[in-house]
Amino acid sequence: MKVDVLTLFPEMFDGVFGASILGKAQTKGLVSLGATNFRNYATNKHNTVDDAPYGGGGGMVLKPDPIFAAVEDVLEQRGEAAATMKAPRIILMCPQGETFTQKKAEELVQEDHLIFICGHYEGYDERIREFLVTDELSIGDYVLTGGELPAMVAIDSIVRLIPGVLGNETSAVTDSFSTGLLEYPHYTRPPEFRGMKVPDMLLSGHHLNIEAWRREQSLLRTLERRPEMLETADLTDKERIWLKKIRSNRKHNTEYV
Numbered sequence: 001m002k003v004d005v006l007t008l009f010p011e012m013f014d015g016v017f018g019a020s021i022l023g024k025a026q027t028k029g030l031v032s033l034g035a036t037n038f039r040n041y042a043t044n045k046h047n048t049v050d051d052a053p054y055g056g057g058g059g060m061v062l063k064p065d066p067i068f069a070a071v072e073d074v075l076e077q078r079g080e081a082a083a084t085m086k087a088p089r090i091i092l093m094c095p096q097g098e099t100f101t102q103k104k105a106e107e108l109v110q111e112d113h114l115i116f117i118c119g120h121y122e123g124y125d126e127r128i129r130e131f132l133v134t135d136e137l138s139i140g141d142y143v144l145t146g147g148e149l150p151a152m153v154a155i156d157s158i159v160r161l162i163p164g165v166l167g168n169e170t171s172a173v174t175d176s177f178s179t180g181l182l183e184y185p186h187y188t189r190p191p192e193f194r195g196m197k198v199p200d201m202l203l204s205g206h207h208l209n210i211e212a213w214r215r216e217q218s219l220l221r222t223l224e225r226r227p228e229m230l231e232t233a234d235l236t237d238k239e240r241i242w243l244k245k246i247r248s249n250r251k252h253n254t255e256y257v
Contacts, residue, residue: 004113005115012152036070041066049063071132090134091115091133092129093150093154094123099141109162139154184217230243
């Protein structure tokens with residue numbers, strides 16, 4: 001998989017791309033990560049990549065020509081002809097974009113090449129949106145100084161799903177959100193710490209019972225913290241009835257407190 005980032009601050013990605021899981025993924029040859037400064041593609045002597053908006057207003061707007069040129073050059077360096085420049089997913093990091101989710105990460109990891117565009121200033125020339133990008137993504141309903149941090153978040157989430165990247169291949173499958181539920185609680189050694197004990201079930205060695213306990217805990221944790229997720233989760237009829245009883249009992253107990 002190839003992942004490229006167009007940014008005014010490529011140095012921000014040095015540590016992220018070279019460390020931890022992303023660094024190991026590159027060492028294994030599972031992903032190729034690159035950051036390109038699109039200021040290098042400015043066409044004036046001052047290397048400006050932004051300009052005042054037509055019609056007036058505050059702030060500066062990123063010009064289309066440096067970004068189009070940067071994308072075309074990245075495609076050429078990656079050995080992809082300009083005629084196929086819509087083939088990779090070209091992703092604009094933007095507060096107006098679709099909210100990034102685990103489902104989106106699972107969709108994007110199927111691609112061979114992703115290009116992330118990180119903006120600054122007031123916004124992008126609309127022609128970048130209309131004629132260049134395939135996706136617009138946001139990591140939440142708040143505004144940051146640039147698209148670099150959101151791009152790092154999305155890339156980390158996507159790359160860890162590539163087969164072979166994680167040491168334990170079941171980790172990504174059982175993650176929170178991957179199953180439609182929040183993940184069950186985890187414990188490790190020692191079995192007792194300062195009077196706090198690991199649940200007996202996890203020490204029983206009975207794998208079927210452990211799996212049933214984990215599923216139950218996952219359902220309970222989702223009910224407590226993200227109940228809206230249960231509306232679209234893949235649940236059995238037995239689980240739906242069980243959750244309905246828990247909700248009813250909690251409501252009854254609350255009424256009489």
